[in-house]
Amino acid sequence: MSRRTITVHYVRAALGGARRLGIDTVPLLQGARIPPLLVGDDRARVTPEQFARLVTALRRATGDEFLGLGPAPSRAGTFAMMCYACVACRDLGGALERGTRFYGLFPGGPDLVLERAEGEVVFAVRSDLRGFAEGRFLTECLIVIWHRLASWLIGRRIPLRWAEFAYPAPPYASEYDQLFGCPVRFGARRTGTGFDPRWLAAPLVQDETALEELLRRAPAELLSRREYGTTVAEQVRRSLVLAMRERRAARLPEVAQLASLLAVSPATLRRRLREEGTSYRRLTDQVRQEAAVSSLLEGREPIAELAARLGFSEDTAFHRAFRRWTGTTPGAYRLLEETGRGRPGQQS
Structure with missing residues (x-):
C-alpha cells in the first residue's frame, strides 16, 4: 500500500525545540521507530505513522503543543x-x-x-x-x-x-x-x-463525539492528508495506488487509461494536472517512491517482488530509481531501518 512519506528535513526541524531544551532525542526517535542514523541522511524519508509518533513523543517530552519551537509554550489541552x-x-x-x-x-x-x-x-x-x-x-x-x-x-x-x-x-x-x-x-x-x-x-458536519475521537488520534489524523477527491491529481494518485496494489499487468496504467477512467481526454487530463502544478510522470514517481520507502520500512516484502509490483521491468532500474530518490540502495535502506529498530541479531 502506498502512503505519502515525509522528508527527514521535517524530522530534524521537529527535534529542534527538544534539543534546545537539553532533551535527549535519541530515545524519542527510537520510540517512534525512526533510526537515529537516518536523520543524518538528507535524502531519507519516514512514514506518516513514524512522524506522528515522534510528534506525540515530543509534545510529552517538552510539555508544549508547539514542541518547544515557538517564542512561548502552548500548554497541553x-x-x-x-x-x-x-x-x-x-x-x-x-x-x-x-x-x-x-x-x-x-x-x-x-x-x-x-x-x-x-x-x-x-x-x-x-x-x-x-x-x-x-x-x-x-x-x-x-x-x-x-x-x-x-x-x-x-x-x-x-x-x-x-x-x-x-x-x-x-x-x-x-x-x-x-x-x-x-x-x-x-x-x-x-x-x-x-x-x-x-x-x-459550508455547514459543519462534525460534533463533539466525533471531535473526541479525532483528538484521541491527534496528531496522526491531522498529519495524514485525507483523500476527499476534490482535485484531479488526487484522483489520479488514488487510481495509481489502487492499480499498484491490485494490478496483474506488467505496467502501471498510462495517461490514456487514467483519462478514460475519469471520463476526460488525455489532453484534458494533462492540462488539468498542469494547472494543479503537477504531471502524470511526477505523480507516478511520487507514488512509486512512497510505496518503496513504506515497504522497506515495514521490512517484509522481498526487494525483487517490490520492484516488480512498482512496475519496474528490471531490478537494476528499480535500484537506479531508488538511489535517485534516497541516495542509497534498497538493501542498504532496509538494513539501516532494521539496525535502528534493534531487531534480534542487529545492533541497536
Missing part, C-alpha cells in the same frame, strides 16, 4: 479547547474566526488571521518566527493543521488555490507541492494560503 470552541459553530467561516480569536488570547501565541478579499479568502500566519531556527517549520505546521482541521469539520477536503511563504525556497522545496497540493510561491510578503470564499458557508 489548548488545541483541544480551541477545537471544542470551533465545533459549536454553524459554518466554517464562524469556526475559523473563533479559532483565530481563541489563539489571540494567549501572549506569545500564533498571530493567525482570516482575511476576506474579493473572490478569495486568505488564512495567514502573521507571527514573525524568523528569529527561531525552526520558525519556518512551525509556521508550515500551523497552516497544514488548520487546513486539515477545516476540511475535517465540513467533511470535504478544501482545495487550496495557492500557498506562499515569506522566505526563500529551501533545498527541499519540491516537498511543498505534495504537502499543500497547490501552486507554491516563496519570497512573498506573507505566509499563508488562499481558497474559494464559498467554503466559509
